[in-house]
Amino acid sequence: MEEKELKELLARESLGFKMAFEEHQRYEKALETLTGKLFLTDEEKLEEKELKKKKLILKDRMYQMMSEYRKSR
Numbered sequence: 115m116e117e118k119e120l121k122e123l124l125a126r127e128s129l130g131f132k133m134a135f136e137e138h139q140r141y142e143k144a145l146e147t148l149t150g151k152l153f154l155t156d157e158e159k160l161e162e163k164e165l166k167k168k169k170l171i172l173k174d175r176m177y178q179m180m181s182e183y184r185k186s187r
Contacts, residue, residue, distance in 0.1 A: 120180050131179050134172045141169040 115123070124131040148154060148162045 115184075117180070120183065121176070124179060124183060128179065131176060134176050134179075138169055138172040138176065141165050141172070145169070
């Protein structure tokens, strides 16, 4: 099963995966807003750094769930 298909499947079948995926998407949109600016304040730079960390944590969590799903099949 392709990665995209597996993400869609888990988003339908796993509330935990769905919540992580949606939160990851929110962080992605917030980062896009920040990176679209010509200049970031110190506060925005800190926010960008924190968003990247949170996004990475969620990505790792989702890939762990995907790995566990693959092992169970």
